[in-house]
Amino acid sequence: xxxxxxxxxxxxxxxxxxxxxxxxxxxxxxxxxxxxxxxxxxxxxxxxxxxxxxxxxxxxxxxxxxxxxxxxxxxxxxxxxxxxxxxxxxxxxxxxxxxxxxxxxxxxxxxxxxxxxxxxxxxxxxxxxxxxxxxxxxxxxxxxxxxxxxxxxxxxxxxxxxxxxxxxxxxxxxxxxxxxxxxxxxxxxxxxxxxxxxxxxxxxxxxxxxxxxxxxxxxxxxxxxxxxxxxxxxxxxxxxxxxxxxxxxxxxxxxxxxxxxxxxxxxxxxxxxxxxxxxxxxxxxxxxxxxxxxxx
Numbered sequence: 001x002x003x004x005x006x007x008x009x010x011x012x013x014x015x016x017x018x019x020x021x022x023x024x025x026x027x028x029x030x031x032x033x034x035x036x037x038x039x040x041x042x043x044x045x046x047x048x049x050x051x052x053x054x055x056x057x058x059x060x061x062x063x064x065x066x067x068x069x070x071x072x073x074x075x076x077x078x079x080x081x082x083x084x085x086x087x088x089x090x091x092x093x094x095x096x097x098x099x100x101x102x103x104x105x106x107x108x109x110x111x112x113x114x115x116x117x118x119x120x121x122x123x124x125x126x127x128x129x130x131x132x133x134x135x136x137x138x139x140x141x142x143x144x145x146x147x148x149x150x151x152x153x154x155x156x157x158x159x160x161x162x163x164x165x166x167x168x169x170x171x172x173x174x175x176x177x178x179x180x181x182x183x184x185x186x187x188x189x190x191x192x193x194x195x196x197x198x199x200x201x202x203x204x205x206x207x208x209x210x211x212x213x214x215x216x217x218x219x220x221x222x223x224x225x226x227x228x229x230x231x232x233x234x235x236x237x238x239x240x241x242x243x244x245x246x247x248x249x250x251x252x253x254x255x256x257x258x259x260x261x262x263x264x265x266x267x268x269x270x271x272x273x274x275x276x277x278x279x280x281x282x283x284x285x286x287x288x289x290x291x292x293x294x295x296x
Contacts, residue, residue, distance in 0.1 A: 090279055098152035098286060108290065115287025118280055122272065130294050136250060136267065141293045144247040146239045146267075147171050156285035162271030163239065170271060173239030178223065179262030191216035192224065193257045199232050199244045205254035239267075 019026040053065040089110050126137045133139035148154025161167045178184040194208035195216025227240040234242035250260050
C-alpha cells in the first residue's frame with residue numbers, strides 16, 4: 001500500500017485516497033446526498049414517534065406520548081369485543097338442543113370453525129388432523145361408534161368422561177386375552193379368527209377353509225357373542241365393536257386379528273371434562289358429529 005498522495009485520477013479527475021491495490025487506486029468519492037437525506041428523514045421520523053407514542057422508559061413509568069396510545073388497552077378492548085361477539089352464538093349452543101343447533105347452517109359454520117381448532121389442539125394427536133384415526137385410534141369420520149348412538153349428546157359424554165380413564169364415571173371396556181389367559185387354545189383362536197374375518201367379506205387367509213370357518217362360528221357363539229352379539233353387530237353399551245363392517249381398529253389381516261383375540265384389547269381415551277369447559281365440550285361434540293369421510 002502506498003502513502004497518500006492526493007494526486008488526481010487521470011480518467012475522472014477526482015482526487016485519490018492513496019490506497020492502491022495491484023495498480024488500482026481508490027477514489028476520494030463523497031457520500032451521495034441522497035443517503036444524508038434518508039438519514040435525516042429517519043431521524044425526523046424517530047423524533048416524531050418519540051413525541052407522539054409511548055417511548056422512553058423512566059424510573060417508575062415511561063413517557064406516555066401526546067397521543068396517549070396504550071397497546072394494552074387496545075388489546076384488552078379487542079378481546080372484550082371478540083368475547084361479546086362470540087357470546088352471541090355460544091349462548092345459543094348451550095341453550096338450544098344439539099338438534100336445533102345442527103339444523104342452523106349459519107350457527108354450525110361458527111361451531112365448525114371453533115370445533116376444528118379445538119379438535120386440532122386436543123384430539124388430532126391421536127385421531128389425526130383429518131379425524132381418520134390410525135392403528136388403535138378410531139376413524140371418527142366412519143361413524144362406527146363404539147359407545148352410544150353417535151348422537152352429539154353421546155359423543156359429548158364420551159369426551160367428558162373418557163374411556164378407561166381416571167374419571168369416576170368413565171366408560172369402561174376390556175376384551176379378554178383368550179389365548180394368553182388360557183381360555184382358548186391356538187386351534188380355536190385360528191378358527192374364530194377365520195370366522196370373524198369372513199363376516200366382513202375379507203379374503204380368507206391360508207388354511208381358512210369352510211370347515212375352519214364353521215368351527216369358528218361355534219367358538220364365537222360360546223365365547224364372543226355375549227359382548228359382540230349373536231350376529232356380531234357389537235354392543236354400544238359395552239364398547240364392543242361391530243365385527244361385520246369394514247372398520248378394523250387394530251388391523252384386519254389374520255395376524256392382527258389373531259393378536260387381538262390372543263392378547264386382548266383395552267383402548268384408552270383421556271377424560272376432557274377437567275380441561276375443556278362445558279361449552280368447548282359441546283362445540284367439539286357437534287363438530288365430531290358432523291364429520292364426514294375426506295374425499296379420496
